[in-house]
Amino acid sequence: MNQNPSPILVLFRQDLRITDNPALFHACKTSRPIIPLYILDDKSPGKWKMGAASKSWLHYSLKSLEESLVERGSQLFLYKGDTLEILQHLIEKYKATAIYWNHGYEPYWKKIEKKFKNLLPSSEGFKGSLLFEPTEIVNKQAEPFKVFTPFWRRCLEVLEIEPPLPAPPTISTKTIPTESLSSWKLPSSYPECLESSGIGEKAAHAKLQYFLRHAMATYAEDRDFPSLECTSKLSPHLHFGEISPRQVVYAAQKNAKFLSEVGWREFSYYQLSHFPDLPEKSWRPEFVHFPWKNNAHFLEKWQQGQTGYPIVDAGMRELKKTGIMHNRVRMIAASFLIKDLFIPWQTGADWFWQTLVDADLASNSSSWQWVAGCGFDAAPFFRVFNPILQSKKFDPEGLYIKQFVPELAHLSKTFIHEPWDKAPDYPKPLVNHEEARKKALESFKMLRTGPL
Numbered sequence: 144m145n146q147n148p149s150p151i152l153v154l155f156r157q158d159l160r161i162t163d164n165p166a167l168f169h170a171c172k173t174s175r176p177i178i179p180l181y182i183l184d185d186k187s188p189g190k191w192k193m194g195a196a197s198k199s200w201l202h203y204s205l206k207s208l209e210e211s212l213v214e215r216g217s218q219l220f221l222y223k224g225d226t227l228e229i230l231q232h233l234i235e236k237y238k239a240t241a242i243y244w245n246h247g248y249e250p251y252w253k254k255i256e257k258k259f260k261n262l263l264p265s266s267e268g269f270k271g272s273l274l275f276e277p278t279e280i281v282n283k284q285a286e287p288f289k290v291f292t293p294f295w296r297r298c299l300e301v302l303e304i305e306p307p308l309p310a311p312p313t314i315s316t317k318t319i320p321t322e323s324l325s326s327w328k329l330p331s332s333y334p335e336c337l338e339s340s341g342i343g344e345k346a347a348h349a350k351l352q353y354f355l356r357h358a359m360a361t362y363a364e365d366r367d368f369p370s371l372e373c374t375s376k377l378s379p380h381l382h383f384g385e386i387s388p389r390q391v392v393y394a395a396q397k398n399a400k401f402l403s404e405v406g407w408r409e410f411s412y413y414q415l416s417h418f419p420d421l422p423e424k425s426w427r428p429e430f431v432h433f434p435w436k437n438n439a440h441f442l443e444k445w446q447q448g449q450t451g452y453p454i455v456d457a458g459m460r461e462l463k464k465t466g467i468m469h470n471r472v473r474m475i476a477a478s479f480l481i482k483d484l485f486i487p488w489q490t491g492a493d494w495f496w497q498t499l500v501d502a503d504l505a506s507n508s509s510s511w512q513w514v515a516g517c518g519f520d521a522a523p524f525f526r527v528f529n530p531i532l533q534s535k536k537f538d539p540e541g542l543y544i545k546q547f548v549p550e551l552a553h554l555s556k557t558f559i560h561e562p563w564d565k566a567p568d569y570p571k572p573l574v575n576h577e578e579a580r581k582k583a584l585e586s587f588k589m590l591r592t593g594p595l
């Protein structure tokens with residue numbers, strides 16, 4: 144018997160978990176020693192290297208993964224630099240015979256993945272981060288779907304929810320040198336309210352259990368009300384792969400509305416896969432001609448939550464403080480930037496990329512395009528969110544606003560949505576919403592009919 148079998152490199156990336164991790168599971172099944180690896184590669188993603196808030200989350204998520212591996216007699220080996228160069232080096236040095244990994248879908252990453260089999264032909268990629276590979280779902284003409292409803296209907300027709308894979312009970316590991324996480328100096332206290340105890344695989348499962356017991360029953364009715372905090376809060380856990388979509392869907396499969404939101408995540412990856420320019424270019428090309436204004440003053444006020452519209456400001460301040468923003472408020476804040484301030488959606492998406500702990504190239508880009516009206520199955524451009532009416536409808540008592548905009552905490556629900564005469568410390572509106580709306584609609588009409 145070979146006393147010194149060659150190891151398999153198991154490359155972790157957005158799958159920072161040990162349960163339902165096909166790459167880890169199948170590598171362990173070979174009975175060969177494995178080298179669990181995480182490579183922090185700031186070069187290959189180019190502009191899309193992780194933002195500050197994501198890096199904070201990553202710091203704690205890697206700690207948590209390391210603990211889980213140690214509990215099973217293993218370890219996590221950390222390297223910083225170019226993914227392919229590091230892999231090449233480790234293959235040569237430790238005579239590894241295969242790379243096992245779970246597929247990723249960002250355009251730069253797909254190019255990297257394609258080279259793994261050139262490095263080691265017996266390498267294997269697995270589906271661990273989505274329910275469906277984007278190529279699996281096509282319409283009757285064998286073309287990609289452009290609209291969510293038929294896409295998701297087709298997904299549900301073929302969805303077979305297999306029980307999630309268990310964690311390997313023991314993980315035979317080849318020990319190699321590693322860099323230390325602390326030497327990477329990842330930001331660990333931005334956003335200021337990040338709670339390390341709420342990060343990692345165990346925390347993700349605790350959140351899922353909490354959601355199933357206390358919130359799922361009323362999810363469909365309550366999910367749009369930010370003060371009710373009734374959504375699952377799983378998005379950063381799903382983004383970093385601390386929990387898999389299969390684990391989530393397996394546990395929550397009876398709730399069609401919740402399932403369809405996980406479906407939007409699938410649809411976002413589907414769009415990115417079929418239209419790799421999604422983060423940069425409007426899917427509807429005519430939007431290039433929209434008369435965008437790069438007004439730095441407006442942008443700064445929006446970023447700092449000082450627009451003078453309470454629900455927008457509450458959202459932007461929530462983002463800064465916690466790295467999260469409720470979905471309904473993301474839509475309102477994004478619509479305000481695009482259709483009231485005329486700032487290009489890409490600029491807003493960049494800010495979210497830097498500040499969200501769940502910043503995800505697929506979901507962020509597709510959601511911004513959706514709000515702008517230029518993406519796949521997007522909300523029509525003429526649907527302009529009215530920040531005052533939205534506020535009255537989805538935060539009627541002003542509880543969410545009061546949580547993040549203390550200057551307005553003394554106001555009753557009668558005044559909190561239009562507080563300008565009652566709150567001297569609160570900014571006046573940057574723009575008049577009705578006038579901005581008319582201008583946006585006129586510009587949009589020009590876009591469709593062309594200049595006269």
Ligand SMILES: Cc1cc2nc3c(=O)[nH]c(=O)nc-3n(C[C@H](O)[C@H](O)[C@H](O)COP(=O)(O)OP(=O)(O)OC[C@H]3O[C@@H](n4cnc5c(N)ncnc54)[C@H](O)[C@@H]3O)c2cc1C
Nearest residue numbers: 374375376377378404405407408470473502503506507510
């Ligand atoms: C402008 C804008 C930018 C966004 N950027 C991101 C982003 O960078 N990363 C991100 O994960 N989500 C993003 N979203 C989608 C959505 O806001 C978050 O996924 C949601 O707020 C997460 O809260 P939750 O986990 O409690 O969601 P729940 O309501 O509990 O939903 C369950 C899961 O479904 C997925 N999901 C829900 N809604 C959407 C959606 N509209 N699109 C895609 N997936 C969805 C998420 O993975 C979420 O965790 C964005 C939305 C908008 C309008």
